[in-house]
Amino acid sequence: MVDFILREDTYKLIASDYWRYTGRNVSLFRMFRATLFNHCFAYTFWLRIAANEKGIIAKIARNILYKLSRQYGLQIPIETSIGYGLYIGHGIGIVVNPTAKIGNNCNLSQFTTIGANEGKAAVIGDNVYIGPSVCLVENVIIGDNVTIGAGxxxxxxxxxxxxxxxxxxxxxxxxSPGRYINRRWQK
Structure with missing residues (x-):
């Protein structure tokens, strides 16, 4: 049924995000229930669909994503390269430049800014925890298994x-490299 609606790679991205939030394998029912009760997962769900699908479902996803962006102050452009297992904790006030690259199993906390005024934004490795109120300025490279403290x-x-x-x-x-990355998605 899901293959009928979503492409396989889109579904795998959503399944990896769901795993990070719950530690459970995704089913169609669980996935839609999570979008109703967890606005952070709902945002990643619609972001993945808007970024990876085409046609009417992508248009619907972009519309819902726009509404969620306005409601929670989350600005992650669909052009942003994001790996498997994105986790948004306390999702409010996150701003990401579209040129940023986010690796697998990354946590974004509230009031995070990944920006660039000129050129490219940050390249973030795998298993990276970004604490609350963090700013990544311009073209910095963040390695794997990194923890960035609050502020x-x-x-x-x-x-x-x-x-x-x-x-x-x-x-x-x-x-303790990558100590706050729980329930890592294994490809």
Whole structure:
């Protein structure tokens, strides 16, 4: 039934996001129920459809996505490259530049900004936790298994397995790489 509505790659992206939120395999019923009761999952659900589908279903998804964007202050353009297992925690006030690249199993917290005034925005690796009120400024490269602490302003590249915090962000530890990434999606 789902193959009749959605392409297989779109369904797999949605299934990976659902796994990150619930730790359960997706079914059609569970997926639609989650869109009703979890606005963060609903946003990722409609974002995936708007970005990957064509025709009338894409138009419907874009309309719903627009309404959710206005309601919650979430601005993630459909042109943004996003890997499997996107998790939006406390989804409000997130702004992402369309040139950003987000890897697999990434967490975006409230009031996060991934921006660029000139050129490209950040490239974010896999298994990255971005805390509340974080700003990633311009073309920085964030490695895999990185934790970015609340309120950090990242203006320089961050190596793999690092925890950074502060303004401007500085490496504070290499102890627990990617520690806040729960229920990782395995391709």
């Amino acid at each position: 950090a302003v990242v203006v320089k590249d961050v190596p793999d397995d690092a925890t950074v915090a502060g303004v401007p962000a500085k490496i504070i530890s290499y102890k």
